[in-house]
Amino acid sequence: MTRALERASLDADDIDLVVPxxxxxxxxxxxxxxxxxxESKVMVNIAHHGNTSAASIPMALCDALDEGRISPNDTIAITxxxxxVTWGSVIFRWGERVSxxxxxxxxxxxxxxxxxxxxxxNREFYSSYHESN
Structure with a gap:
């Protein structure tokens, strides 16, 4: 996320909420x-949902909205x-709607x-495919 902050000409203090x-x-x-x-700027919901894999960030964003943790025009970082050793981060400005x-x-x-x-x-389709190859 450090590089994303640098590329956006921001620092950690500029972020309103981190959603990892x-x-x-x-x-x-x-x-x-x-x-x-x-910690007050970090959305954590793992105790409620566990590791939901690729859905964890969208679910955490929804929970943050439901909890009133996102305001119009907030700067959000997701990582x-x-x-x-794969990772990625995005920093964006939230829109007006928070409901x-x-x-x-x-x-x-x-x-x-x-x-x-x-x-x-699916099993039938793929088994016939593998038998012919």
Whole structure:
């Protein structure tokens, strides 16, 4: 995130909220401590949801909105990291809206079988592909 701050001509004090990938609390605390970001500016929801992989940042952003931690025009930093020493950070300015547009009453259809029934078409497709190659 240091490089992203430099490229944006900002420093840690300019950030209103850091929303990191919610891998585990130890990593979040170590990363934000190295940047000099106070805990009050870091969104942490791992205790509520666990590590939800690629969904952790969008879920944390939604939780931050629901908790009133994002205000119009806030400067937000998101940072993600993963296996193989991969990482990335983005700094952006939040827009005006800080509430949900609407909710949906959509529901998933009731399951008609188990996971093997759901995956059967894929299994059949790929097994015939592998047999012909």
């Amino acid at each position: 990938h919610q891998a585990n609390l130890r990593i979040i605390q170590a990363a934000t401590s190295r940047l000099g970001v106070p 993600a990291f993963g296996g193989g 949900r547009c609407e909710t949906s009453d959509a529901a998933l259809p009731e399951p008609t079988g188990d996971v093997f029934d759901v995956l059967a078409p």
